[in-house]
Amino acid sequence: MPAVCTVLVGTRPIVVTAAGELDIATAAHTEAIFTAASSGTHPEVVVDLRQVTFLDCAGARPLTAAARRIHEAGGRLTLLADHPMVVKVLRLNQLNPHGASSTGGADPAHHPPAYPPSPRLCDYRCRPLTEEC
Secondary structure (H helix, E strand, C coil), rough: CCCCEEECCCCCHHHHHHEEECCCCCCCHHHHHHHHCCCCCCEEEEEEEEEEEEHHHHHHCCCCCCHHHHHCCCCCEEEECCCCCHHHHHHCCCCCCCCCCCCCCCCCCCCCCCCCCCCCCCCCHHHHCCCCC
């Protein structure tokens, strides 16, 4: 299933909702969306990945680049994710996703920023990919 992204502009924060697969086939499309959403001074962006069914390194690369841009501009990025594989890929890319399936909405006030990474409790370089912390 290809990725489908919706963007709520004119709101603060900007909310980007992605569904489907974020991989090499969709990376250029999502890169353009995340670049537009993360532009400006002090951008506030919420990326809702709760409907994403697959994420690989190529799909995470646009998110990582957007996280850096937002951080450098003094903004805030909140990632909402609850699929275990999506959460794992985000964490391996030093992004801090937050499962928000019980909150009922993308309220960034209830979630710490996704970037820069918080102190890591686990060292993923020394653990098998299937092992949970």
